[in-house]
Each structure stands twice: as structure tokens, then as C-alpha cells.
Amino acid sequence: MHLVDGMPPARGEGVRLRKPSRVAMLSMHTSPLEQPGTGDAGGMNVYIIELARQLAALGTEVEVFTRAVSSRLPPTAEIVPGVTVRHVPAGPYEDIGRAELPAWLCAFTADVLRTEAGYEAGWFDVVHSHYWLSGQVGRSVARRWGVPLVHTSHTLAKVKNASLADGDRPEPELRLRGEQAVIDSASRLIASTQTERRHLTDLYGAAPSRVDVVAPGVDLDVFRPDGPRPPGGDDRGASDRGPDSGARAARVRLGFDPDTQILLFVGRIQPLKAPDVLLAAAADLIHRDPRRRGRLAVVVVGGPSGSGLERPDSLVKLAAELGIADIVHFQPPVPQEQLADWYRAATAVVVPSHSESFGLVAVEAQACGTPVVAAAVGGLCTAVEHGTSGVLVHGWNPADYADALERILTEERWRRHLSAGARARAAGFGWSATARGVLASYQAAATAVPRALAG
Known part of the structure; x- marks a missing residue:
């Protein structure tokens, strides 16, 4: 124990610590x-x-x-x-x-x-x-x-x-x-x-x-647009690879075509986290443009939790009911290095939670240069800067999420604007x-x- 006066206190006294041991x-x-x-x-x-x-x-x-x-x-x-x-x-x-x-x-x-x-x-x-x-x-x-x-x-x-x-x-x-x-x-x-x-x-x-x-x-050495920081922290050449190079390479590593547009959910599968909103929004996007089905993928990385354990197959059944089972991919939880690859591969990460004290997923995704579409609740309003690093949606109407995602999917300039803002936003959060x-x-x-x- 480091003390102001250098004298050990009697046990139980309130003392001023310079730094706890x-x-x-x-x-x-x-x-x-x-x-x-x-x-x-x-x-x-x-x-x-x-x-x-x-x-x-x-x-x-x-x-x-x-x-x-x-x-x-x-x-x-x-x-x-x-x-x-x-x-x-x-x-x-x-x-x-x-x-x-x-x-x-x-x-x-x-x-x-x-x-x-x-x-x-x-x-x-x-x-x-x-x-x-x-x-x-x-x-x-x-x-x-x-x-x-x-x-x-x-x-x-x-x-x-x-x-x-x-x-x-x-x-x-x-x-x-x-x-x-x-x-x-x-x-x-x-x-x-x-x-x-x-x-x-x-x-x-x-x-x-x-x-x-x-x-x-957020671990800014792991969650980066171009992969983990090279040994010694040498980033020379990283900015010359283009804003989409990390995403395309990550998609190939994960078994997707490099041109696939991936909408990603990461987290525990339970009503609180609302992954069903993403699936319904994806179905809406395909209804608006059926040609999108061939190049769109929805990926859910996580497992059932809480009340979601009572219906562990609920999302699988929902995907079938919505007619999008062919484009929805379920992945088990993965270590951080692999998770970073999923973030890089994504065109957008969706965080439609009903409540979040902070929203670590949103910051991790942004650190990888990926725009976030999130519910305007709790800490997500701090983690995501609306219109700069992502889009905050009020409520849980899938059509509203589809509107936000459609613009990211179709307007390259807007997506790149959000991607640059996402990296800048995440840079302010370090462990x-x-x-x-x-x-x-x-x-x-x-x-x-x-x-x-x-x-």
C-alpha cells in the first residue's frame, strides 16, 4: 500500500492511497x-x-x-x-x-x-x-x-x-x-x-x-481495419492498401466471396439483444430489391443466453419464416482475433439492443473501420456518433433499420464516410x-x- 505519509494505518482506517498495491x-x-x-x-x-x-x-x-x-x-x-x-x-x-x-x-x-x-x-x-x-x-x-x-x-x-x-x-x-x-x-x-x-x-x-x-x-492492437498490429508496431504501408482491402481479405479468409455484403450481429442471442430485428430488416431489404439476395449475407456470431435459452432455435426458425434461411449464417462465439476478422468482413454491424450500459461490440466494430447501425439507447448513444461513425435508430421497427442499412449498402461515399468516422471514434477508447x-x-x-x- 502506498501512503501519503509513509506510515501504515491501523486496519480499518480510511487512508489516502497514491496507488493501491x-x-x-x-x-x-x-x-x-x-x-x-x-x-x-x-x-x-x-x-x-x-x-x-x-x-x-x-x-x-x-x-x-x-x-x-x-x-x-x-x-x-x-x-x-x-x-x-x-x-x-x-x-x-x-x-x-x-x-x-x-x-x-x-x-x-x-x-x-x-x-x-x-x-x-x-x-x-x-x-x-x-x-x-x-x-x-x-x-x-x-x-x-x-x-x-x-x-x-x-x-x-x-x-x-x-x-x-x-x-x-x-x-x-x-x-x-x-x-x-x-x-x-x-x-x-x-x-x-x-x-x-x-x-x-x-x-x-x-x-x-x-x-x-x-x-x-477496446484493444486497438487487435481491432484494426488491416489486421493485428505488425510485430514492433510498424504500420508502414497500412494506409496504402485502400479502405476496402482489409474487408475483402477478411471475407475470403472467412469463406465468402470478396464482394459479398455482410450484415453482422455479435452477441448473446436473447430478446434483450434483439437479433430478430436484423433478420427482419434483411428480409425487408430483399423484398425491396430481390436481386440483392445473391450478394447479401447475414451473420450472427454468438450463442443463446438468458431467456433465449428457452428457445435456442428461435432465430433459425425466424430466418425460415422470413424466407431468408439461405443467406443467414450462424457462427459460435470466437476469440477476439477471429472476431476482429468478422468485424472487418462486415459491411455494417447491427446492434439493436433494448438496453446497453455501453455497447462494447459497437466500439470494437468501429475500431475495425466498420459502420454501426444501433438502437439509440443507453451507452450506444456514446459509443456511436450518429451520422459520423454510424447511425442511431429510435425504436425497433425493422423498416427503420432497413432504411439505414440500405443507404450504407448502396451509397459508397456514405459508407466510406462512416468507416473513416468509425475508426476515429474508436481511437478515443483505449484500455x-x-x-x-x-x-x-x-x-x-x-x-x-x-x-x-x-x-
Whole structure:
């Protein structure tokens, strides 16, 4: 622990940290090692692992505590020097639904406390919880250790319930109460956008002075129009290959004709993410111009999640009902390097979610130079600059998405304008900046007695 006056504090005192030495990061319901795009794994998984890596690079060690879903998992796994993932035995060794996880909060908390008890006093300087379930654990361990609790919600129940998709279930009262308790007791809250900050203050009564806005990042070395950065970071010649060279080459690598126009959806297949809107919009586009069928492809990269698990074949059936099964391609979730190729290959990426705290897919796509057509909700209004890096659509009428996509597909000048704007927009989001912002939030949390101790 780095101290202002160089003297170690009595345990439990509020102290001002120059920079925390060690952070206990809590991610109970999903492991940062899981492949994003299916089950409960998504943008939060990417956020946690990338943030942890950057914090370690800045000299702050991170231990991530997550629930073990298999007895074959090692108790600990070092990701990079300074980042360790701990698999906590709490509940059955299998994936279980989020509705069942509250029953295992006490077991998870007890194991986290046992781990810390094996260290010297004051081992962790900060607890950083992700999602409300981990926040419940964070309240207990931060109070016991006498350290600040910093919390990132990632999604908010009241926001989700206000914009439910057809066929989706509202978040239960248990989550609403638990989420409120975490927000009330955390020393600091980290919001991804100003919109999320307003949600925290207006819907949950969080004091504005306790909410820090820190945008998530994107790996700009992986998500690039012309492929991963060459060894040594030498980009000479990259700008000479033409704006479409990366897209055409990526299509060939993925098994498509280089002239194919690809509309891409990336994410978990569930009503909240609304991939059905893209399929209906594609059917509309073909209805407007039947000749388009021969050169258009719709690609869905992801797997069923949440309430989507109840109807895992719903999109396959919808494609058949719409008469476009021949042009719709379903791909399982893929690692980031392969995902970047899908973004490069796409003519446009569609993000029609009913709610998004940020919209990492939109930023990743833009970093690859691909325009985004997204719902004008939540963090997507920050991630996408309307008319510059993509198009924001109000509502979920497939015809409105078809209008936006048709212009991108048919007007080359407009598409290139958006592509250039997409790259510029994404350049402002980097994980190193995210880590520095989070460190500043940790510092602010440590300047006063933690609220968990006061309450």
C-alpha cells in the first residue's frame, strides 16, 4: 500500500492511497476466462480481464474471484504477471442460472474471506465488484477488511425493466433490492457513460459526487481495419492498401466471396439483444430489391443466453419464416482475433439492443473501420456518433433499420464516410485510459472512511 505519509494505518482506517498495491476483483456469476458471446459471458468478461491486465501493467496487482463451474478447474490461474483468477467453490460444479446464485452468496463470501485470511493483514487495498451479485459479496468483505468498495453495475435492473423486449422477463424484486443496497453502500460507483451516471443518480438516488464516469476500452492492437498490429508496431504501408482491402481479405479468409455484403450481429442471442430485428430488416431489404439476395449475407456470431435459452432455435426458425434461411449464417462465439476478422468482413454491424450500459461490440466494430447501425439507447448513444461513425435508430421497427442499412449498402461515399468516422471514434477508447480512470476512482474511494464501515 502506498501512503501519503509513509506510515501504515491501523486496519480499518480510511487512508489516502497514491496507488493501491492489490485489488480484490469480484465476478461471481461469470469468469473473465469464459468465451464471450454465450451463456452469461459477454462484454463484462472482456472488461474485467482487460482492465485487470492494464492495472497490472500500471503496477497494481489484481486477484479476480469467480465461481468455479467445474471441478477440473485449477484453484488459481495466472493470466499475466500480476493478474490471478481464483476459482471459488460455491454451489454445484456446473453453470447455474442467475436466479439460483443468491443461494450461494454466503459460501462464495466465506471462501473469499478465507483466502484473504491467509495473507498478512491489509493485503487488499480495494474491493472492486462487478454486477449486483458480486456487489453483495463486496459489501461484506470490504466491511470485514476495512477497505473501500468500488462497484461497477454493468447493467441496471430498473433500466432493463423499463425497456423489456417481447418475450423477456422483468428482473425480480430480489435483484432490485440487492442492487439498491450495493449502490447505497459502495464508496464509489463507476459508470460507463454519463447516461448510466444519470440512471444511478435519478433512479437509485446515488450521490453524484460518488459516481465516476470511466468509459470501457477496446484493444486497438487487435481491432484494426488491416489486421493485428505488425510485430514492433510498424504500420508502414497500412494506409496504402485502400479502405476496402482489409474487408475483402477478411471475407475470403472467412469463406465468402470478396464482394459479398455482410450484415453482422455479435452477441448473446436473447430478446434483450434483439437479433430478430436484423433478420427482419434483411428480409425487408430483399423484398425491396430481390436481386440483392445473391450478394447479401447475414451473420450472427454468438450463442443463446438468458431467456433465449428457452428457445435456442428461435432465430433459425425466424430466418425460415422470413424466407431468408439461405443467406443467414450462424457462427459460435470466437476469440477476439477471429472476431476482429468478422468485424472487418462486415459491411455494417447491427446492434439493436433494448438496453446497453455501453455497447462494447459497437466500439470494437468501429475500431475495425466498420459502420454501426444501433438502437439509440443507453451507452450506444456514446459509443456511436450518429451520422459520423454510424447511425442511431429510435425504436425497433425493422423498416427503420432497413432504411439505414440500405443507404450504407448502396451509397459508397456514405459508407466510406462512416468507416473513416468509425475508426476515429474508436481511437478515443483505449484500455490504458480506462485503467487510469479506474485507478483514480480507487484513490477517491480511499480518501474517506469507506461507507461500508460507516453503515
